[in-house]
Amino acid sequence: MAHVAVLRSPHAHAKINSINTDAAKAMDGVIDVFVGQDLIDGGVGKMPVIWQVPDNKIPDRWPLVPDKVRHVGDSVAAVVAEDPYIARDxxxxxxxxxxxxxxxxxxxxxxxxxxxxxxxxxxxxISFKWGLGDREACDKAFEEADHVVKLDLINQRLIANAMEPRACAAQWTAATENMTVWTTSQNPHIIRFGLSAVTLPMLDEHKLRVISPDVGGGFGSKIFHYPEEVIIPWI
Structure with a gap:
């Protein structure tokens, strides 16, 4: 089994001028190193937005970003090595x-x-504006009210951070041309559809099996389609 480690951005917002992977590739035990353009050239599609809302503006988002990082932890490069320690080093x-x-x-x-x-x-x-309810009835209620109170409510930041981290593994069976992906996802059917229809279109859906064995805590955070679920089977 080979192991993959992902290099992540230390910056919230930065342009990538260049990436030099020569030293990493030269290390003993390193099988290969990939950057964003490698995946694009290899036929990998953009990350999809699984849940759509009306008039949603969907930007380009790649499993490994080729040009600009947009948050701390954005995926920049992936190392494939013989063991996880070499990959991280x-x-x-x-x-x-x-x-x-x-x-x-x-x-x-x-x-x-x-x-x-x-x-x-x-x-x-602003990617979308979402309205819910009866606007006319709401406006009328405010107009007819004896008193109107205005206030700003600022909620604390909420992170669904389970003790059990996300994980992904993949196996290609050359004899049958089947791909099996194990991922700690709350939504394996959506992952299977997203991979075959969008991010890895070279894989037919009937040749792709996605298994969610032990998910652990999720709280909704493990519903979505994450870059690692594309990077691992593509490699």
Missing amino acids: ALDMIEVDYEVLEATTGAKATTEDGKPLVHDEIENN
């Missing part, structure tokens, strides 16, 4: 030339004019 040998860009935090501040755009094609960092 090789990450330190990858040289990435970042051009750090201005970042912004806070949902309200991020949507103000002049703030840095996470995706250049999405104006004011």
Whole structure:
């Protein structure tokens, strides 16, 4: 079995000028090193948005980013090695030339004019506006009310962080041309569809099996289609 470690961005917002993987590839026990353009050239598709809403602006998002990181931890490169320790050590040998860009935090501040755009094609960092309810009845209730109170409610940041981390493994069976993917996902059927229809279109759905053995805690965070579920079977 080979093992994969992913190099992640230390910056919230930065342009990738270059990536040098020569030293990592030269290490004993390293099988190969891949960057974003390698996956694109290999036929990998963009990460899909599984749940759609009306008028949603969907930006380009790749399993390994080829040009610009947009959050701390964004996936930049993947090392394949004979054991996990060599893979992680090789990450330190990858040289990435970042051009750090201005970042912004806070949902309200991020949507103000002049703030840095996470995706250049999405104006004011607003991907969609979602309304629910009877607007006319709501407006009428406010108009007829004797008193109207205004307040801002700021909720704390919420992270669904289970003790059991996400994990992924894949096996290619050449004799039958079948791919089996094991992933700690709450939604294996969606992962199977996303892989075969979008991110790894070279795999026919009937030739792809996705197994979720022990998921552990999820709290909704393990419903989505993550880059590692593309990187591992592609490699």
